[in-house]
Amino acid sequence: MKLKRFLLRYYPPGIILEYEKGGFLRTKSIDLLCLTPETNPEELVEEIMQSEPLITESRADQVKQLIVRLQQKQGQKDHHRFCFFKDLRAHILPLTNVAIDKSGSRFITGSYDRTCRVWDTSSGRELHTLEGHRNVVYAVAFNNPYGDKIATGSFDKTCKLWCTETGKCFHTFRGHVAEIVCLAFNPQSTLVATGSMDTTAKLWDVETGEEVATLTGHTAEVLSLCFNTAGNQLVTGSCDHTVAIWDVATGRRVHTLIGHRGEIANVQFNWDCSLIVTGSMDKTCKLWEAVSGKCVATLVGHKEEVLDVCFDLSGQLVATASADGTARVYSATTHNCLVTLEGHDGEISKVCFSPQGNRVLTASSDKTARLWDVHSGVCLQVLEGHTDEIFSLVFNYEGDTIITGSKDNTCRIWY
Structure with a gap:
C-alpha cells in the first residue's frame, strides 16, 4: 500500500x-x-x-x-444571516420534496404535477423538466457526492433514474405494486433503494436498471429508509410500528426493532453507523444500537406526533420535529433534551442541522421556516414569504444556502 x-x-x-x-x-x-x-x-x-x-x-x-x-474551520464564528434571493414558480401543483447536490450548484423539486425539475442554484434558472411519470413525483434524490444522477419515485409505482446533465432517463424501475414514497442512493452510487405503500422496499442496480432484491417482512407501508455511510446496511421504517435493518449484500433482514407504538415517520443512521434514530407517531424518538438492534434510549417530551428526526453530521446530537409546534435537540450520548425550540404557530414537519451542526432549520405549516441556535435555542431568523405550509427544506454542503419548498407551488432560494 x-x-x-x-x-x-x-x-x-x-x-x-x-x-x-x-x-x-x-x-x-x-x-x-x-x-x-x-x-x-x-x-x-x-x-x-x-x-x-x-x-x-x-x-x-x-x-x-x-x-x-x-x-x-470549526473556530470560525457563524454570523451568516440568510437573505431571500428568488421565488421560483416551480410547478403548477404543490411541491412534494426538494434535494440539493453536494456542490450546491443544482437542486431538484418534485411535484404533484408529475414532474421533477432541475434548477441552477446561483441563478434560479430551470435547467431541465424531467417528464414521464404518470402520477405524483413524491421522492427525489441526487446520487451525492457525485451529483451526476437523479432518482425520482412516484405514485405511479415506478422509480426513474435520470442524467443530471442532459435530463435523459436512463432507466425506469418497475416492480412495486403501490405508490413509491421514499428512496435513497447508496453512498457508492451503485444502488437505489425504494420504499413503497406495498409494504416492501426494493434495491435496484444503477448500471443495469435491474432489480437486485425485494426486502419483505413489513406488514404495512414503508415510509422511510436510509443507507448507512458504509453502504452495507439499509434501515426501513414502516406504518407497522417497526423498523428493520437489512444486509444490503444478501437482502436479508438482520434485526427488527420493536418498541414504538405508532407508525414510523423517519429513520436515520448516524455517521459512524453505530446508532439509528427513529421518530414515531407515538410522540417519541428512540435510539438503537445498529449492531445489536437494542434500544438504548427513548427520547420523550413531545406532546404530539414526532414528524421528523435527524442526527447532526458528527452524530452527537438529535433534532426532532413535532405536530405540537416545537422542535427539540437531544444529546445522542446522555439522551437529555438540551433545548426546546418554541415559536412556530403550527406543526413542524421537517427539521435539519446545518453542516456545521450549530444551527437547526425547521419547516412549519405556519408558512415559515426558522433558523435556531443549537446551544441556546434562540430563534435567529424567520424565513417568511411562502403563502402556504412549507414541508421540505435543505442546506447546501457549505451551509450558506437554503432551499425551501411549499404547498404554494413555489420554492425559494435563500443566501
Missing part, C-alpha cells in the same frame, strides 16, 4: 487517504467526529499513527497541519 495524497473533509471533520493497492487507487477516511478547537493536534496525530499504518512518522507534520485547518 502506498499513500498518494490527503483530502480534507470539513463536514463532518475527517481526513481522506488516497492510496494505491494492487495497482488500484483506493480511499479510506479517518473520521474525527470528536474534534474540537481545544483538541491537542500532537496528541491526536499520535493516536492516528497508532491505528493507521499508512500514516508514518514522515507524514506526521502534514497530518497535524490538516487537523489545525479543520480546527480553524
Whole structure:
C-alpha cells in the first residue's frame, strides 16, 4: 500500500487517504467526529499513527497541519444571516420534496404535477423538466457526492433514474405494486433503494436498471429508509410500528426493532453507523444500537406526533420535529433534551442541522421556516414569504444556502 495524497473533509471533520493497492487507487477516511478547537493536534496525530499504518512518522507534520485547518474551520464564528434571493414558480401543483447536490450548484423539486425539475442554484434558472411519470413525483434524490444522477419515485409505482446533465432517463424501475414514497442512493452510487405503500422496499442496480432484491417482512407501508455511510446496511421504517435493518449484500433482514407504538415517520443512521434514530407517531424518538438492534434510549417530551428526526453530521446530537409546534435537540450520548425550540404557530414537519451542526432549520405549516441556535435555542431568523405550509427544506454542503419548498407551488432560494 502506498499513500498518494490527503483530502480534507470539513463536514463532518475527517481526513481522506488516497492510496494505491494492487495497482488500484483506493480511499479510506479517518473520521474525527470528536474534534474540537481545544483538541491537542500532537496528541491526536499520535493516536492516528497508532491505528493507521499508512500514516508514518514522515507524514506526521502534514497530518497535524490538516487537523489545525479543520480546527480553524470549526473556530470560525457563524454570523451568516440568510437573505431571500428568488421565488421560483416551480410547478403548477404543490411541491412534494426538494434535494440539493453536494456542490450546491443544482437542486431538484418534485411535484404533484408529475414532474421533477432541475434548477441552477446561483441563478434560479430551470435547467431541465424531467417528464414521464404518470402520477405524483413524491421522492427525489441526487446520487451525492457525485451529483451526476437523479432518482425520482412516484405514485405511479415506478422509480426513474435520470442524467443530471442532459435530463435523459436512463432507466425506469418497475416492480412495486403501490405508490413509491421514499428512496435513497447508496453512498457508492451503485444502488437505489425504494420504499413503497406495498409494504416492501426494493434495491435496484444503477448500471443495469435491474432489480437486485425485494426486502419483505413489513406488514404495512414503508415510509422511510436510509443507507448507512458504509453502504452495507439499509434501515426501513414502516406504518407497522417497526423498523428493520437489512444486509444490503444478501437482502436479508438482520434485526427488527420493536418498541414504538405508532407508525414510523423517519429513520436515520448516524455517521459512524453505530446508532439509528427513529421518530414515531407515538410522540417519541428512540435510539438503537445498529449492531445489536437494542434500544438504548427513548427520547420523550413531545406532546404530539414526532414528524421528523435527524442526527447532526458528527452524530452527537438529535433534532426532532413535532405536530405540537416545537422542535427539540437531544444529546445522542446522555439522551437529555438540551433545548426546546418554541415559536412556530403550527406543526413542524421537517427539521435539519446545518453542516456545521450549530444551527437547526425547521419547516412549519405556519408558512415559515426558522433558523435556531443549537446551544441556546434562540430563534435567529424567520424565513417568511411562502403563502402556504412549507414541508421540505435543505442546506447546501457549505451551509450558506437554503432551499425551501411549499404547498404554494413555489420554492425559494435563500443566501
